[in-house]
Amino acid sequence: MYIGSTDVRGLHHLTHELIYNSVDQAMAGVCDEIVVELLADGGCRVSDNGPGISVDKIPGIDKTFLELAMTRRVNGDPHQRPPYKVGYRLAGIGLQAVNGLSARLVVECARNGQLWRQEYQRGQPVTSLQPVRLIEHSGTSITFWPDPEIFTGGLEFNFDLLMEHAQEFPFLNKGLSICVVDRRRMRDEGDVFLYPEGINDFLRQLTRGREPVHPTIFYFKETAENHEVEVAAQWMKDLDTEQVRAYANKSFVSQGGTHQTGFRRSLTRTISSWCKAKGLTTTAPVTGEDCRAALVAIIAAQVREPQFYGATKSRLANPEVQSFVQVSMNKALSAFLKENKQDADAICRHILSAQQHRLRGKGTPKLSPTAVTP
Numbered sequence: 001m002y003i004g005s006t007d008v009r010g011l012h013h014l015t016h017e018l019i020y021n022s023v024d025q026a027m028a029g030v031c032d033e034i035v036v037e038l039l040a041d042g043g044c045r046v047s048d049n050g051p052g053i054s055v056d057k058i059p060g061i062d063k064t065f066l067e068l069a070m071t072r073r074v075n076g077d078p079h080q081r082p083p084y085k086v087g088y089r090l091a092g093i094g095l096q097a098v099n100g101l102s103a104r105l106v107v108e109c110a111r112n113g114q115l116w117r118q119e120y121q122r123g124q125p126v127t128s129l130q131p132v133r134l135i136e137h138s139g140t141s142i143t144f145w146p147d148p149e150i151f152t153g154g155l156e157f158n159f160d161l162l163m164e165h166a167q168e169f170p171f172l173n174k175g176l177s178i179c180v181v182d183r184r185r186m187r188d189e190g191d192v193f194l195y196p197e198g199i200n201d202f203l204r205q206l207t208r209g210r211e212p213v214h215p216t217i218f219y220f221k222e223t224a225e226n227h228e229v230e231v232a233a234q235w236m237k238d239l240d241t242e243q244v245r246a247y248a249n250k251s252f253v254s255q256g257g258t259h260q261t262g263f264r265r266s267l268t269r270t271i272s273s274w275c276k277a278k279g280l281t282t283t284a285p286v287t288g289e290d291c292r293a294a295l296v297a298i299i300a301a302q303v304r305e306p307q308f309y310g311a312t313k314s315r316l317a318n319p320e321v322q323s324f325v326q327v328s329m330n331k332a333l334s335a336f337l338k339e340n341k342q343d344a345d346a347i348c349r350h351i352l353s354a355q356q357h358r359l360r361g362k363g364t365p366k367l368s369p370t371a372v373t374p
Contacts, residue, residue, distance in 0.1 A: 007153035011146055012161055014101060015044050017094035018142055019178075022048035023169050023250060026176045031139075034178045036166055038157050039143070043104075047141040052111030055129055064129050066109060066116070070099050071123060095142075099123045101151075102144040110138045122147060163191065170195045171202035172250050172300055199232040199298045206245075207296050211237045213350045214343035220332035226304040227324045229259060231332070233297035235350050242292040247300040248308075248316040257309070257316025259301035262325030267291050270333045275348050286355055293354035301325065 015036065025031035031050035038044055054065040061068070099105050100123035109116045115132040118125060146155050159182045166178045170193040181190035195201035200217055213235035221230040246256040265288075272286040307317040337344040 005153075006151050008158065008161075011151050011153070011155065012157065012165070014098045014144065014146060015046065015157070015162060016165060017098050018046035018144075019166065019169065021094050022046065022050065022140070023173060023176070025050035026169075026173050027250070032175055032177060034169075034176070036162065036178065036180045038159060038162070038182045038184055040184050041145075042155055043143050043145045044157060045141060045143040047139060049137065049139045052109040052138045052140050053107070055109055055111060055116045066107065066118065066129060067125060070095050070105075070107060070118075070120065071125070072096060096123070098142070098144055101147055103147040103149075105142065105144040107143075108132070108141040110135045110140075112138075159189070167193045168202075168252070169193075169250070171199055171205075172247060174198040199230060199300060202245075202298055203232040203234060203296060206243065206298075207234060207236055210239060213237055213294070214340075214346040216336075216340050216343045218333065218336050218343075220328070220336075222324075222328035222332065224324060227321055228302040229321075229325050229328055230300045231263065231297065231329065233295060235347055236294045236296055237350075239294040239296065242294070243296045245298050246316075247298070248306055249302055250300070251313070253308075253314055253316055255309075255315035256299075258318055258322040259299055259316055259325045262322040263297070263299050263329055264288055264292070265322075266326045266329035266333065267295075270330055270337075271347070271351060274334075274337050274344065275352065278348065280348050280352060284355065284359055286351060287358075290351050290355040290358060293351065299325075 019034060019036065022031060022034045025048060026034070031048050033049045035047045036044070037047075053069055057064050058068060099120050102120070103122060105120040107118055107120075113134055113136070115135040116129055117127075117132050118129045119127045148155055159180075163180050166180050170176045170178050174196060175194075177192060177194040179190060179192045181188055200219055203217060218233045219231065222228070244256070244260065246253050246260045248257065248259065268286070268288040268291050271291045275286055301316065301321055303316070303318055303321055305318075309315040309317050337347075
């Protein structure tokens with residue numbers, strides 16, 4: 001139930017869970033490099049340069065924090081990292097799920113100048129936690145071999161799928177580097193993903209080869225006690241549909257949710273009010289469909305306690321997030337239009353053109369509420 005299926009999709013979800021665990025640390029500011037390796041013997045290794053999982057024994061329990069983190073759900077922080085407001089993983093059982101679904105798993109932790117190693121089989125420890133050697137750096141490395149009795153759909157990882165998924169994380173985490181390497185061939189193959197401008201770079205990739213309506217990307221980031229929202233958006237001249245990618249706690253939510261609703265409502269009200277104030281409107285009102293015509297956007301919200309509709313967690317449900325995003329967007333978009341007059345004029349002309357096409361019955365093509373894959 002934790003990985004969705006035992007086919008190829010579920011197989012790759014194991015790797016994703018380990019990446020999520022390292023991304024948590026990147027969000028805490030204690031990790032900026034992740035390496036994912038597909039090994040010649042069918043295994044997969046995910047390593048990071050974080051502080052390393054604690055190897056200390058828990059008072060009153062004859063187990064280390066590492067073993068507890070690998071074998072059961074822990075009401076705490078498996079890396080004893082500094083507290084932060086929003087975590088990445090939604091279920092909190094990624095390490096245990098990967099361990100339990102692996103025929104073999106080896107975890108190595110570099111912490112406080114010492115490298116430690118422990119091995120598991122089908123979720124159970126088969127060695128004690130052992131010191132390996134002195135070491136200067138810190139970090140965690142987990143190598144696993146999927147269980148052939150569980151993954152009946154095959155055990156071969158798809159390098160292209162892994163690359164595509166891994167690329168999203170640096171887009172959503174400025175300064176995070178993820179290296180993906182395929183060591184199954186005679187000559188290693190791989191790539192490094194690092195995007196200094198985060199979702200602005202993501203937007204440029206989504207719109208690569210297209211002509212924008214306005215040159216300046218609309219971007220803002222707003223942080224509150226329990227929430228954070230980051231948005232990048234730009235209208236395109238040669239696009240037939242709205243293209244929006246919505247994320248909640250760095251996870252893609254295919255059906256959007258309350259953060260996307262807040263974004264849309266703010267967009268419609270702010271743009272229509274701007275056009276009216278400039279005397280650019282016609283007798284018919286500007287609709288949300290007009291405002292979203294040929295719009296490409298990324299909406300990334302972080303929520304302390306996320307709620308979702310359905311078991312697949314494909315739609316964010318927190319009602320308070322909608323008002324937070326809407327208020328933040330109202331302020332940011334109004335400021336953008338005031339500060340970038342040429343962009344504002346181009347956007348308004350584009351939206352009014354879309355409105356006229358709709359009113360004449362030629363129609364802006366039906367807009368899709370879901371995102372497209374970059």
